[in-house]
Amino acid sequence: MGETRLIQGRYRLLDLIGRGGMGEVWRARDESLGRQVAVKCLKPLAPHHDPSFTRVLRERFRREARVAAALSHRGVTVVHDFGEYDGVLYLVMELLExxxxxxxxxxxxxxxxxxxxxxxxxxxxxxxxxxxxxxxxxxxxxxxxxxxxxxxxxxxxxxxxxxxxxxxxxxxxxxxxxxxxxxxxxxxxxxxxxxxxxxxxxxxxxxxxxxxxxxxxxxxxxxxxxxxxxxxxxxxxxxxxxxxxxxxxxxxxxxxxxxxxxxxxxxxxxxxxxxxxxxxxRTASGSVPTAVTGRPRPDEADPREGHLPSWTRGMTTGHKAAGAGLHTVPPDAGAALTGAWTARPAAAGAGVAVLSRPSPAAVAVLTARHHEGLGLARRGHWAQAGEVHQAVAAERAALLGPDHPDTLASRYEVAFTLSRTGRAADALSAYTDVAAARERVLGPEHPDTLAARQETAYVLGQLGRHFEAHQGYTSVLATRMRVLGPDHPDTLRCRHNLAFNLSRLGRLEDSYRMAHDVAAARARVLGPEHPDTLVTRYEVAYALGQLGRWEEALHTYREVAEVRARTLGPDHPDTLAARYEAGISLGRLGRSADALLLYRDLIEDRTRVQGAAHPETLRARHGLGVNLGRLGRWEEALAEARDVCAQRVRVLGAEHPDTLVSRREVAVALGWLARWADALTEYRRVATARERVLGPDHPDTLASRNDEAHCLEQLGRGAEAVELYRRVAVLRQQHASDGRL
Known part of the structure; x- marks a missing residue:
């Protein structure tokens, strides 16, 4: 629409001032009246719409536009004109400053x-x-x-x-x-x-x-x-x-x-x-903050009695705001508790310390900063979000106490950002501490406690400690089953994670069966096209791939991508993720030329939607490079891998798992080009980083050491290679033994 510049010989488009799911908004000049206006151009109708539908839609547009144009109130945007030009519906409105x-x-x-x-x-x-x-x-x-x-x-x-x-x-x-x-x-x-x-x-x-x-x-x-x-x-x-x-x-x-x-x-x-x-x-007085206690048990008649957090002993709440009662909070919903507590007067001579009520203004500032951190995380700025949450956690601990739910909420978010920035070991320590504190403060069955324990299991999986992760998921699942029932969404989410972890334990058939059962349960409870159902169907496809059933995996990924495109939109991240996995399946089936075409389209879409430096755009480029190699185009594959690796270092950090995967791909390409000395340097960098981040016996670390040994063989350094293979075998055996304990 922008290229035409002039609509209906009257409205000259000047600057694009907004773009969204409905279309574009332009600052324009009404050439007839000599005034500035805003022109909203709706997206063109999709080609699959039949003529009768488009006729009805055009009439509907005209009717709605007439209604909007008839509105006359200082609080409603004025619609000056509307119409259709070159198949695009448009509205002309007052330009708001x-x-x-x-x-x-x-x-x-x-x-x-x-x-x-x-x-x-x-x-x-x-x-x-x-x-x-x-x-x-x-x-x-x-x-x-x-x-x-x-x-x-x-x-x-x-x-x-x-x-x-x-x-x-x-x-x-x-x-x-x-x-x-x-x-x-x-x-x-x-x-x-x-x-x-x-x-x-x-x-x-x-x-x-x-x-x-x-x-x-x-x-x-x-x-x-x-x-x-x-x-x-x-x-x-x-x-x-x-x-x-x-x-x-x-x-x-x-x-x-x-x-x-x-x-x-x-x-x-x-x-x-x-x-x-x-x-x-407008003239009402300010309110007194509402006190929030731990969630009462279902059988408690009076929510003011019963199992309160340990840090509330000897205290009484301040006056509640009018009309506000006790409210429970969804686990880690990102909303900070701001309960204000005052100490009971101490008995004369008792020498009991009095905890003063924190300043409401200070609490409000920390709440706002907590939300600032959540916003950064939603936009994918994990490192910055972690810094904000770390600072807020420290200040909340000093202001409210280390066991206050607000403090624990901030510490939970710190752990979450650590796990998302490749610092799994640090995340594990943080989650373990939060889970223990929440169990002490809120109780072992509180949703926030279970959320922290489940994330602990997730990070154990990140660290390759899948047996311990399995134990964690199984324990949380037993509690969720007892408290919430087998079909509650939280129970199904835990079963989904357990299915994923089973595949990491090598129990591929068990993983497939559980994922299949969870997908069926979610379809029954939530609907066959609900996002959670599709997530588990996606996991079913992954399990099929692990079992070598790549044709079935490809079929399932394509079905998931199709439904997501219809229900979430073609540019939704989940839709794009399913398309990416379809490309993985094509590569595994030896159809690398088809995979190459898919990845080129996907890179274009991800760049348009998320930007060239977005981690998922770089993931698609990584897939492109892998398939270039499979087609024997190793010089191109090496150039792509190096560029992706450099971008990942800048965006994610030098030791992020994705960065290390790219560095390994650089080494693979160097090996195929017979540049074994250079390949050895890269493989060693990957192995050393993984050992530092994941530990010496993590499966990914051991795989990297095997890569290093293979390089040594190619360079004629057989004795060193044999010794390295032996060390890897010992560590792998120890890791397996630890997992069976």
């Missing part, structure tokens, strides 16, 4: 906005919704990116009618089997998730999510997994905003929690009522 709320939060480094600004924005959006709802129009996709604050302070809602068009055109990813448009999971109402009819109260719920985020710095269910977010909206009470930010007015918190009611009838009856309540909240 300001920042959407998502960018305002970004500019504020993830910190919440000032309280007065939050309430002002809420009042203006409520007024705009009151107007549009009176016209019988529901937005359906209210989120921070669709709310713009102009430089003069005016707040405007954008994209009325666009969400429904996106659903019809098929731009929006869908949940399987439910007919629910995913939209933006962080802001979806329970009725949208359930696939039932929505009305204006759905917009009020979405507004509640937006207000929660701009007031606290994070949405109400700030989880990594889209499905977990949706389940949170549907089933889990949100944590009161004052637990994140104690200075929020009590009345405002009550409004947000009412907007987030699961049942539409329990929310404010309309946006007009909401506006009146927000005006009253």
């Amino acid at each position: 300001g920042r959407d709320l998502s960018r305002l939060l970004e500019d504020n480094k993830g910190h919440p906005l000032p309280v007065d600004d939050v309430i002002d924005i809420a009042e203006q959006v409520a007024a705009a919704l009151a107007y549009t709802h009176r016209q019988g129009i529901v937005h359906r996709d209210l989120k921070p990116a669709n709310i713009v604050r102009l430089t003069d302070g005016t707040v405007k809602i954008c994209d009325f009618g666009i969400a429904r068009l996106g659903h019809d055109i098929g731009f929006t990813a869908r949940l399987t089997g439910t007919g629910v448009a995913m939209g933006t999971p962080h802001y979806m109402s329970p009725e949208q998730i359930g696939g039932t009819e929505v009305d204006e109260r759905s917009d009020l719920y979405s507004l509640g999510c937006v207000l929660y985020e701009i007031a606290t710095g994070a949405p109400p269910f700030d989880l990594d997994d889209a499905w977990a977010i949706l389940i949170g909206h549907r089933d889990t009470p949100p944590r009161p905003p004052c637990e994140h930010r104690p200075e929020l007015p009590v009345g405002f918190e009550r409004i947000v929690l009412d907007l987030l009611a699961k049942q539409p009838g329990e929310r404010p009856c309309d946006a007009g009522e909401l506006g009146h309540r927000l005006a009253a909240a």
Whole structure:
């Protein structure tokens, strides 16, 4: 669309100012009226749509655009014109000079906005919704990116009618089997998730999510997994905003929690009522932070009694904010607890130390920094995220105590970043400490304790200690089965991990059977096209490959990729991952020419979507290099491996597992080119790094030492090679013996 520059002989496109799933937004000049406008160009219709569908869609677009153009309110973006040009549907809107709320939060480094600004924005959006709802129009996709604050302070809602068009055109990813448009999971109402009819109260719920985020710095269910977010909206009470930010007015918190009611009838009856309540909240006094205890046992009648964390003994909670009760927190949801505790008065002469209540402002600052770390991790900046979490953990330990749930949440995130940056041994130590502390503070069956124990098992697997990982997974699974039942998603997730680990123990048939059973259970419980079901089917394909059943593996990977493209979108990372594994299968089947074509397309798509330096783009390039070698094109393979290795050093670090895999591929290519002395240097660098990071008896370290011995043989240094082979054999036997103990 950009190349035409002039649309309908009237709108000259000047600068691209936005791009998203629906299309592009351009700053343009209306040549007829001499004014600047914004032109939203929707993506062209897919060729698979039949003519009757496109006719209906065009009419629908015209109808929705007319409705949007008829809206006249200072809080709603003005639509000037609409039409179709060269097969592309477009809308002409007023050009807004300001920042959407998502960018305002970004500019504020993830910190919440000032309280007065939050309430002002809420009042203006409520007024705009009151107007549009009176016209019988529901937005359906209210989120921070669709709310713009102009430089003069005016707040405007954008994209009325666009969400429904996106659903019809098929731009929006869908949940399987439910007919629910995913939209933006962080802001979806329970009725949208359930696939039932929505009305204006759905917009009020979405507004509640937006207000929660701009007031606290994070949405109400700030989880990594889209499905977990949706389940949170549907089933889990949100944590009161004052637990994140104690200075929020009590009345405002009550409004947000009412907007987030699961049942539409329990929310404010309309946006007009909401506006009146927000005006009253402007003068409300600040709240007192709500105290949070450990999760009560199901059979406890009174949540104030029973098994409290050890660090709460001798203490009593402060006054709770109005309307806020005890809330349980999803395991490691990324939301920090901010319970404020005051000591009971000590008996005269008892000499008991009094623990002073931490400053609410200090707690709020640390909560904001915790979310900053989570945001960095979500964007793949693991090293920076780890530094933030490390600093926050230390400050929380000093402020709240080493066993406070907030401190443990930060320490858990430190461990998570360590495991994602190739420091598995350090991650293991960190997870072990967190799991022990959580068991002591929260109890052995608390979800947070089980989450830490499960991650401990995962890291043991990273370290090649698969027998210990198996024991860890089995223990966690037994508890999950007893507490949650066999079909609970957490139980199935643990069984999935256990199946993966079984393959690492060489129990390939057991791994395949368990993965197959988990996939069937997830299909029954969650649906055949649910993301978790597809993850396990992906694991089934992996197990098939391990068993040498590559044709079946290829077929399964392709099916998973096809379903993911349909439900999540063709550019979703999970869709691209399944395509990558299909390339692995093609290579294993000797179809390297086909694999080469697949990887070239995949590299192009990953570069476009994620960037040239993204770890997954580099992984696809690694696959390309491997298949160049299989085709005998070793000079090209060597050049590709060296470039990928250099990029991985820069992006991931010199000792990251992926970097070492690339370095090994450099050595392989050098060997095939008969440059054995150079190959030996590379193999030794890999072996030394793996020994330092993973340990001398890790399978990957031993494999590298075998590579080194092979190089020595090729160089005629047979005695050294034999001695190295012997050392590897001894270590491998010791490792196997340790695993059987």
